[in-house]
Amino acid sequence: MASLAFSAKLGRCISPSNAMVSDQYESKREGLSFGKGIFARKRDPRDSVVTKVATQAPTVIPSLEKELAGDRNHVAWTSVQQERWEGELAVEGEIPLWLNGTYLRNGPGLWHIGSYNFRHLFDGYATLVRLHFENGRLIAGHRQIESEAYKAAKNNNKLCYREFSEVPKFDNFLAYIGELANLFSGASLTDNANTGVVKLGDGRVVCLTETQKGSIIVDPNTLDTLGKFEYSDSLGGLIHSAHPIVTDTEFLTLLPDLLKPGYLVVRMEPGSNERKVIGRVDCRGGPAPGWVHSFPVTEHYVIVPEMPLRYCAQNLLKAEPTPLYKFEWHPDSKGFMHVMCKASGNIVASVEVPLYVTFHFINAYEEKDEDGRVTAIIADCCEHHADTTILERLRLQNLRAFMGEDVLPDARVGRFIIPLDGSPYGKLEAALDPEEHGKGMDMCSFNPAYLGKKYRYAYACGAQRPCNFPNTLTKIDLFEKKAKNWYEEGAVPSEPFFVARPGATEEDDGVLISMISEKNGDGYALLLDGSTFEEIARAKFPYGLPYGLHGCWVPKK
Numbered sequence: 001m002a003s004l005a006f007s008a009k010l011g012r013c014i015s016p017s018n019a020m021v022s023d024q025y026e027s028k029r030e031g032l033s034f035g036k037g038i039f040a041r042k043r044d045p046r047d048s049v050v051t052k053v054a055t056q057a058p059t060v061i062p063s064l065e066k067e068l069a070g071d072r073n074h075v076a077w078t079s080v081q082q083e084r085w086e087g088e089l090a091v092e093g094e095i096p097l098w099l100n101g102t103y104l105r106n107g108p109g110l111w112h113i114g115s116y117n118f119r120h121l122f123d124g125y126a127t128l129v130r131l132h133f134e135n136g137r138l139i140a141g142h143r144q145i146e147s148e149a150y151k152a153a154k155n156n157n158k159l160c161y162r163e164f165s166e167v168p169k170f171d172n173f174l175a176y177i178g179e180l181a182n183l184f185s186g187a188s189l190t191d192n193a194n195t196g197v198v199k200l201g202d203g204r205v206v207c208l209t210e211t212q213k214g215s216i217i218v219d220p221n222t223l224d225t226l227g228k229f230e231y232s233d234s235l236g237g238l239i240h241s242a243h244p245i246v247t248d249t250e251f252l253t254l255l256p257d258l259l260k261p262g263y264l265v266v267r268m269e270p271g272s273n274e275r276k277v278i279g280r281v282d283c284r285g286g287p288a289p290g291w292v293h294s295f296p297v298t299e300h301y302v303i304v305p306e307m308p309l310r311y312c313a314q315n316l317l318k319a320e321p322t323p324l325y326k327f328e329w330h331p332d333s334k335g336f337m338h339v340m341c342k343a344s345g346n347i348v349a350s351v352e353v354p355l356y357v358t359f360h361f362i363n364a365y366e367e368k369d370e371d372g373r374v375t376a377i378i379a380d381c382c383e384h385h386a387d388t389t390i391l392e393r394l395r396l397q398n399l400r401a402f403m404g405e406d407v408l409p410d411a412r413v414g415r416f417i418i419p420l421d422g423s424p425y426g427k428l429e430a431a432l433d434p435e436e437h438g439k440g441m442d443m444c445s446f447n448p449a450y451l452g453k454k455y456r457y458a459y460a461c462g463a464q465r466p467c468n469f470p471n472t473l474t475k476i477d478l479f480e481k482k483a484k485n486w487y488e489e490g491a492v493p494s495e496p497f498f499v500a501r502p503g504a505t506e507e508d509d510g511v512l513i514s515m516i517s518e519k520n521g522d523g524y525a526l527l528l529d530g531s532t533f534e535e536i537a538r539a540k541f542p543y544g545l546p547y548g549l550h551g552c553w554v555p556k557k
């Protein structure tokens with residue numbers, strides 16, 4: 001596997017490298033530090049809330065000072081104002097009475113330590129947001145996840161662990177050697193669980209990121225950090241897919257192997273912390289496995305993508321970010337899709353496909369002939385035209401620099417067609433004309449009852465151009481090849497998350513939940529009707545929240 005599996009505690013804390021401090025595009029910040037920060041809020045966060053549930057005196061987190069024009073101060077890209085808050089929101093419109101439960105959304109919401117500003121969207125410390133729906137009412141809250149990385153930064157007022165693009169500074173040569181050892185043992189990698197949140201079949205709620213140690217159990221009611229989710233097996237490795245497939249009966253994920261390029265496909269039962277190997281895929285190209293931020297499944301198969309954007313061990317060693325961070329683009333190594341039988345672990349297809357770049361697979365299903373035989377696998381993803389520029393666009397300075405120019409790279413619903421008849425090649429095409437969704441496409445969801453099955457509707461963020469980031473919500477009809485779009489000027493919506501109406505028989509009978517960060521600093525929770533895609537309710541937060549990534553639904557017991 002990628003490396004030795006033990007993880008020692010970091011015994012020391014080091015400051016960000018000089019080159020990072022001198023990074024030209026990041027602004028200087030007021031010299032306030034975590035915990036002791038007393039930062040004047042722009043306004044009383046209780047405005048517009050019906051009641052406020054006092055939890056504890058919040059630690060106020062300094063936010064970016066107003067400096068430059070453009071979207072420098074868009075709340076989507078501004079650190080969350082305080083560590084935690086909870087209160088009931090006034091609702092405009094009507095929340096369906098059947099919507100009872102809690103929506104949780106995770107994401108990187110705090111991008112600085114003291115006066116040091118992080119560079120990339122994915123570097124931020126995890127902010128967990130909660131929308132609790134009960135009989136038409138909405139109680140909201142947010143709270144920082146108490147990862148070791150976050151606590152160490154707070155206590156030491158400096159970066160202590162390797163984040164997506166940030167590396168702590170080593171003070172001298174000895175410290176550098178120690179830091180390399182820590183890298184190989186995994187001790188210096190972040191546990192900042194800032195990417196997703198899942199509810200396991202046994203009810204435990206786990207926040208996740210790309211590092212295995214960044215699996216953190218939280219209480220969905222209080223947002224308390226309960227502790228590490230420790231994998232009890234001896235599979236080792238340091239990284240995994242940030243998006244496991246989680247159902248009431250299983251947890252499936254991929255463990256990339258950087259030493260002998262390939263992937264382990266593993267499964268964990270509800271109630272267990274032990275992953276068991278289903279099978280292994282050896283890479284067909286390149287010096288390292290392709291980045292597997294996510295992967296899809298069908299009813300009987302796990303689809304293992306081998307993207308030409310590959311992990312890069314050398315880049316891991318570098319203190320300075322490289323253009324593609326911990327990854328490298330290897331077009332010569334080609335792109336592949338592998339299909340593994342869930343029951344046997346056998347690989348039933350391994351095809352070369354056109355080059356592709358994706359973070360997020362949407363869904364996949366088995367295509368059958370008239371006799372019911374599976375002839376092909378269809379796998380859909382948010383595909384960036386084999387262009388890695390999007391990673392660069394997600395640098396905070398770029399996100400904050402929007403001045404009206406259209407700089408969001410085009411994306412589409414990429415549909416892989418993977419034949420199961422032994423042919424060596426698969427196809428990749430656009431599932432619909434990308435103009436339907438403004439050629440922006442990411443942060444997708446669908447009705448989870450259709451996981452692995454032929455499905456008709458996908459929901460995602462699209463684009464109304466000009467823009468520098470996906471700024472619409474879009475409902476894609478994959479049968480009619482049409483999209484319906486929601487847009488509000490200056491709004492940055494987060495992933496539309498589909499919750500089905502209990503007892504629904506239509507695929508789109510339910511609601512979409514999204515959180516909107518506004519240009520003027522405000523923000524609100526938004527509910528769209530799954531079928532008409534029209535707004536049914538919104539509820540303003542006391543202050544806008546930063547952009548967030550992925551969510552999950554915890555139904556009322």
Ligand SMILES: CC(=O)/C=C/C=C(C)/C=C/C1=C(C)CCCC1(C)C
Nearest residue numbers: 122162163164190194195210239326
């Ligand atoms: C927020 C998001 O989508 C992705 C976050 C990715 C992270 C935190 C990646 C971290 C990594 C390291 C710190 C070193 C090893 C490689 C890699 C998994 C990219």
Ligand SMILES: CC(/C=C/C=O)=C\C=C\C=O
Nearest residue numbers: 195359390441442470549
């Ligand atoms: C926010 C994002 C891509 C937007 C592109 O248009 C990707 C997030 C990836 C991590 O979850």
Ligand SMILES: [Fe+2]
Nearest residue numbers: 242293359550
């Ligand atoms: Fe993701």
